[in-house]
Amino acid sequence: MSSIRDISKATGLSIGTISRYINNSGYVSKESAEKIKKAIKELDYVPNENARAIFKNRSNLIGIVVSSLSNPFFAEMAMRLEEKAFKKGYGVILFTTNDDAEKEREALKLLKGYRVRGIITTRTQLKDVMANLKMPVISFETEVNNEIITVSADNFKGGQLAFNHLMDKGCQNILHIRGPKNFEASELRYEGFKSEAKKHNKNFDIIRFDSDFHVSYNLEKNIGDKDITKYDGIFVFNDIAAVLILRYLLERGVKIPEETKVIGFDNSYMGALLYPSLTTIEQSVDGISSKCIDLLVDLIEGKEVKATRFYDPVKLIQREST
Amino acid sequence: MSSIRDISKATGLSIGTISRYINNSGYVSKESAEKIKKAIKELDYVPNENARAIFKNRSNLIGIVVSSLSNPFFAEMAMRLEEKAFKKGYGVILFTTNDDAEKEREALKLLKGYRVRGIITTRTQLKDVMANLKMPVISFETEVNNEIITVSADNFKGGQLAFNHLMDKGCQNILHIRGPKNFEASELRYEGFKSEAKKHNKNFDIIRFDSDFHVSYNLEKNIGDKDITKYDGIFVFNDIAAVLILRYLLERGVKIPEETKVIGFDNSYMGALLYPSLTTIEQSVDGISSKCIDLLVDLIEGKEVKATRFYDPVKLIQREST
Structure with missing residues (x-):
């Protein structure tokens, strides 16, 4: 890697002059500028960004x-x-x-x-x-x-949209897959979902997941004793967890969306590529x-x-x- | 952001002494070391990695x-x-x-x-x-x-494994979705696949994709006139493209794997989460x-x-x- 010193050697000019040229920070004669330009090209010199950073x-x-x-x-x-x-x-x-x-x-x-x-x-x-x-x-x-x-994203609002969508689709028996306690965003999604349920005087069941992508390694343990195939509407706190739920249901012969409707949250690019593709709340x-x-x-x-x-x-x- | 100069001011010691302490590069008296240690803590000083870099x-x-x-x-x-x-x-x-x-x-x-x-x-x-x-x-x-x-990965070998797997599964009418010309890895997968087909005296059709993840935006154009639902075995150059093919087939009512078998390449984590989950060649x-x-x-x-x-x-x- 060539340095400002190499350019100095090649041109016979001082480091100060070369530095002024590179940083455009003072007078450099036309002749010197030409020499420096040529040396930079020949030596494939790239300014040291760390030097600028320390400066x-x-x-x-x-x-x-x-x-x-x-x-x-x-x-x-x-x-x-x-x-x-x-x-x-x-x-x-x-x-x-x-x-x-x-x-x-x-x-x-x-x-x-x-x-x-x-x-x-x-x-x-x-x-x-x-x-x-x-x-x-x-x-x-x-x-x-x-x-x-x-x-x-407006997570609270997203939770509200999710609940109202399940209502529009006529769901009666509803489950929410809730995220880990320390995911503030998914807690707000839950709060929004709950607030709309209250307005509609509806109850829903909850299963809490202890992670999102890691859940794939112990999905059964996270689902526990609940028979999630019996619900006709499921809101999952994010898309990657919703992909796991979709697979779980399809594997057990549940017809999506006829028997169970599933909605995720994120609109990550994967949701559109699945079959059936995933309804979701988009955060852009x-x-x-x-x-x-x-x-x-x-x-x-x-x-x-x-x-x-x-x-x-x-x-x-x-x-x-x- | 506090600097080595701030520590110098706070302790009354020279920058040289402090630098020796931080870089463990020379003698510093016990008393000075204590002073510096205290100042570093109080000023929340973090060594400037860029300074080390330029040095x-x-x-x-x-x-x-x-x-x-x-x-x-x-x-x-x-x-x-x-x-x-x-x-x-x-x-x-x-x-x-x-x-x-x-x-x-x-x-x-x-x-x-x-x-x-x-x-x-x-x-x-x-x-x-x-x-x-x-x-x-x-x-x-x-x-x-x-x-x-x-x-x-041993891409050539992977292409061979893919072909032999389709043979083991009894596929007769085979399609290969080939990657873009400039993806060297997928070209080698194709070469491996072809070499085994030749050994078995088998022909296969080819559709070339012009990208992988971008293909989702113009899948129909990439597939062109070919009716890909008629094949009983499809080897796709990577998993993300295979996910698109799976969806395309399922959407058209093709039963996977009964009517068409699909195999990808990568073993990216997504393949295991799909339903049906994706057979693939793992590159670790x-x-x-x-x-x-x-x-x-x-x-x-x-x-x-x-x-x-x-x-x-x-x-x-x-x-x-x-």
Whole structure:
């Protein structure tokens, strides 16, 4: 890897002159500029971004901490975040936590060490650490405190839409597969679902899952004693868990949607590819990713951001499973 | 963000002394060490990794360039690479290219600028650039040249296994969904499949797809005039494309596996969750990711790596679709 020193050697010019040329930060004679340009090309020199970072005590990197790329929603979100950051001139350091708080703690510490300009976390479990990062931070889904910006889908509203859709479809005997306690987003989906049920004076049963994608390894244990084939309407807290429920029902000969209607949450790209395809509540991965990056860059650039809560609109995507 | 200068101010000690303490690189009196330790804690100081990077003209970051996280195989691979890099003390800068050569070119240039210690690419389209990166590089799937290490599944062998499995299942009328021309891995799967067909003196039809995950947007156009419901055995070049084919057939009332048997390639986690679940040729995402990280770290540490081609073993995973 060639350095600024190599260019100095090749051109006989001082490091100061070359630095001024590269950073466009002062006078360089036309003749010297030509020499430097030629040497840069011949030596295949690429400016050391870390040098710029130390000079400014910052980098043009941002940190992204996601729970898992086995959940297609988060996989797509990580990709969109990278694409949108790239378009704004930022590179992305990625950490995946598998919802492990210790890994998240280490990731946040390392990102601080790398002097990233800002951090986006998803489903964080470290509110205390997040609150004290002293740098631009956006939290997806988890509400850290009153000051830190949270972006999320309107999960409560989504739960309401899900209940009303099952009502519209004439479901009488309803089950909700509820997410783990520490997933704030799925708790809000449950609250919204429950509030509409109350309005309609309807009861529904609940099964709580202890994870989403990991559930595939012990689905029976999570379902427990309940016979879930007897319900005619099931709302599942996210799409990846809904895929598991669909398979479970189809395997047992349940006709979808004739006998049981299933609705998920996310509108991750997988739902459309299944057969039957999955009805779901869409949270726009593109809209949410744009919001996260735009807000983070605003914070990085010192722009004032007045609100601290952003709720991206949700909508019902009806497909074959209801 | 507090800096080494803040610690100097707080303790009254020189930057040199503090630097020696932090980097454990020379004598610091016990009394000074105590003062520094206390200040680090109070000021929540985290060493500037970029400063270490410029000092050494390198970082402890590596670059990962993946084609897309909408393909569950690559999503899982990106996650495993991050996890394994993390365990070896490296952070990951991620770029997704969507198989766009220009984005890949820009990504490789930026990674060079960040002075990453090494780069892992998947399905690269820039052999010339890769060949001249002058740093530790591992290519997944694409053979760059004789010197650059390529890690891949044994794709040829996988194609052979797929053909023989369809034979074992008694298929007579066989179709192969072939990947885009520039996916070297799927071309090798085709070659393996063809070589076994030749041994058995069997013909098979071919439909070529122009992408994998993007195909969902224009599946009909990719399938063209062919009636794919008439085949009793279909080998698809990867799992995500196989999911699309499964849906296409099921939607048209084809009974899987009774009327048509479908086999994919990858063993991405999605295949097991579908109904019917997908028979596939496994390329071990965990084994491949370990190999990529282990080899890259060997190169970074200057260890001698004798071979330049690593073929991870493949195996048939039979599920419900055959």
